Amino acid sequence: MSKRRPYVRSKSGWWKKDPYYVEYMVHESTALFVAAYAIVLTIGTVCLAAGEAAWNGYLEAMKSPLSIIFHLILLAAIVYHAFTWFKLFPLTTPPVVLGGKKLEPELIVRGGWVVAVGVAVVSFVIVWGLA
Amino acid sequence: MKTYKRSNAPIFWLLFGAGGMMAALFGPIMVFITGIAVPIGLLLPADAMSYPKMLAFAQNFIGKGFLFVAIFLFAWHSAHRIFHSLHDVGIHRGVLAKALTYGVAAVVTVIAAVNLWVIGF
Numbered sequence: 001m002s003k004r005r006p007y008v009r010s011k012s013g014w015w016k017k018d019p020y021y022v023e024y025m026v027h028e029s030t031a032l033f034v035a036a037y038a039i040v041l042t043i044g045t046v047c048l049a050a051g052e053a054a055w056n057g058y059l060e061a062m063k064s065p066l067s068i069i070f071h072l073i074l075l076a077a078i079v080y081h082a083f084t085w086f087k088l089f090p091l092t093t094p095p096v097v098l099g100g101k102k103l104e105p106e107l108i109v110r111g112g113w114v115v116a117v118g119v120a121v122v123s124f125v126i127v128w129g130l131a
Numbered sequence: 132m133k134t135y136k137r138s139n140a141p142i143f144w145l146l147f148g149a150g151g152m153m154a155a156l157f158g159p160i161m162v163f164i165t166g167i168a169v170p171i172g173l174l175l176p177a178d179a180m181s182y183p184k185m186l187a188f189a190q191n192f193i194g195k196g197f198l199f200v201a202i203f204l205f206a207w208h209s210a211h212r213i214f215h216s217l218h219d220v221g222i223h224r225g226v227l228a229k230a231l232t233y234g235v236a237a238v239v240t241v242i243a244a245v246n247l248w249v250i251g252f
Contacts, residue, residue: 025219028215028216028219029216031213032209034154035209035235037161037205038206038209040165041165041198041201041243042202042239042242045198045242045246046242046246048186048246049250052182055182062165062166062169062170067166067170068171070166071162071165071166071170072167075162075163078154078158078159081151081154082155082158082159085152086155092148116155116156116159119157119160120156120159123161127164128175
């Protein structure tokens with residue numbers, strides 16, 4: 001066994017030292033909430049396939065205060081995901097050239113937010129119509 | 132001559148991008164409807180997600196497709212993002228990191244697909 005014990009610099013918590021990286025870790029961690037919601041929906045498919053009693057049990061569980069609080073947290077996290085998703089758009093999409101001029105990054109970001117709100121409103125109206 | 136193995140990265144990146152877009156556009160309103168509005172009877176009727184209504188929705192071609200695509204893309208989007216964030220917190224790419232992320236997404240995809248199939252058409 002080696003007698004040398006070289007110094008290893010600890011990298012844990014590196015992101016806490018810079019607000020830029022704190023925000024980075026926060027927006028990356030929204031993925032945990034998106035994953036949680038995918039699991040909530042998947043449990044829904046399991047209960048729906050299992051029949052009426054199981055589905056009613058699922059609905060009851062969704063009504064519990066704990067579930068409501070959990071979904072409020074999910075909502076906040078996923079809204080933040082949507083906000084940052086479009087905020088980073090100018091960095092992640094290829095440049096859009098309109099009439100020989102590059103589209104302003106600010107316009108791309110705001111366009112994304114407007115489309116997101118529009119999709120939410122239209123979706124709600126469709127669900128309202130179905131219900 | 133050296134042969135090059137085609138990278139599978141674009142597939143996972145594409146699922147990350149598509150899922151992120153779907154979560155950004157539909158995620159908030161879906162969580163609001165299924166997790167808040169219907170359970171507490173806010174803005175929508177309390178029976179909006181009753182068994183007959185949800186069964187009809189999940190048996191409809193568009194409804195079933197929407198549910199599957201949402202679950203599939205949300206799962207693979209988050210798996211890819213968490214996989215790369217695990218690296219940032221010191222859990223480096225390997226079997227464990229892949230099982231915790233892509234493995235979970237694969238299991239979720241299969242469970243959703245099987246049950247949406249069982250629900251019927």
